[in-house]
Structures are given as C-alpha cells and as structure tokens.
Amino acid sequence: MVERLSDSQRGALAETLPDWNMVEGRDAIVRDFTFPDFVSAFGFMSQVALVAESMNHHPEWNNVYGNVSITLTTHDAGGLSALDVQLAQRIQALLG
C-alpha cells in the first residue's frame, strides 16, 4: 500500500520539484513541457512511458504538437505519494 506524502514531505516539494505546481482542487502535481515540434515532444513522451511502465506508475498527460502537460498523482493512495516524487525526478533526469 502506497501512503500519501506526509506534511513534512509536502513542505519539501517546492525545493525537491521546483518546476512542478499543485493542481487546483486535486492532490496532484502538474508540469508543462514545451518542445520545438511533435517529434521532440513524442520522443520525450516515449522516454517517460518506458520509465513509467518500469515503475508501474503512470502519468495523466496530454499533448498538443510540441506541448506536453504531465499530471502526477497516486490513485491507490488518493493523492500524492513518494511514487510521484520519484517519477517527477526521473522525468527531470530525462531532460538532462
């Protein structure tokens, strides 16, 4: 069972994941990514997909041409968990 982040873990989010924002009305984080074109955007999505599947933790995301928006939350936990932080950090690592 995955647990929701504690208050202290939440307090650290702004420092740990400075480029992510809380989603209004949900216990979830979101980040928008912009690429020059669809090939770059979908290439990035393919990388994220492989990481997500390997973690068995998947994003909610949408794509329009070079724009990708990724929302992370843990349905099993009813909100943000350490899995979301880990996936966000691995996504950050993909960006090099």
Add this chain to the structure above:
Amino acid sequence: MVERLSDSQRGALAETLPDWNMVEGRDAIVRDFTFPDFVSAFGFMSQVALVAESMNHHPEWNNVYGNVSITLTTHDAGGLSALDVQLAQRIQALLG
C-alpha cells in the same frame, strides 16, 4: 491552404466516422479509446504518432493508463478539414 469541411462533407461525417463525436463548443471531433493497460494504450499512441507525423497533421490527445482520448481539428483551417477525416480513418485502420 487547407479548407474547412463543406456542409455536405459535414453531413457525411456521421456515416464516415460513426465512432467520433463533435466537441461541444469547438469545430473538432473527439473519440475515446480504452485499452486493457498502459502498454497497449501507449503502443496505440505510438502508432498514431507515426501516422500523424507522416501526415504532418497532429492530434490533441490525452492518456490516463489504458484510456486515450483523441481530438482532431485543423488549426490552419480554423476547424475541421479533410485532414481530420483522413487521420481519423487511418486511426480506425490501426485498430484493425
């Protein structure tokens, strides 16, 4: 320059693309696809991505685990064009 669909072309949409619906408030069509898991859903998205790039006509889409929602419209035309119908038909063909 891509032109918006004519009235008669629009009239044929219900027959040509029976599984697609008009988006409320937009000149766009949408269809939801459900797969058993993320691997299947993202595999489908990868197929659509290759087709879309080869047509230089890209979807607006989102994915949550096994669910994929695809919206088609032609920004250059300010609404639905023949490109959207073609892409929808090629997506249908991918489903076998």
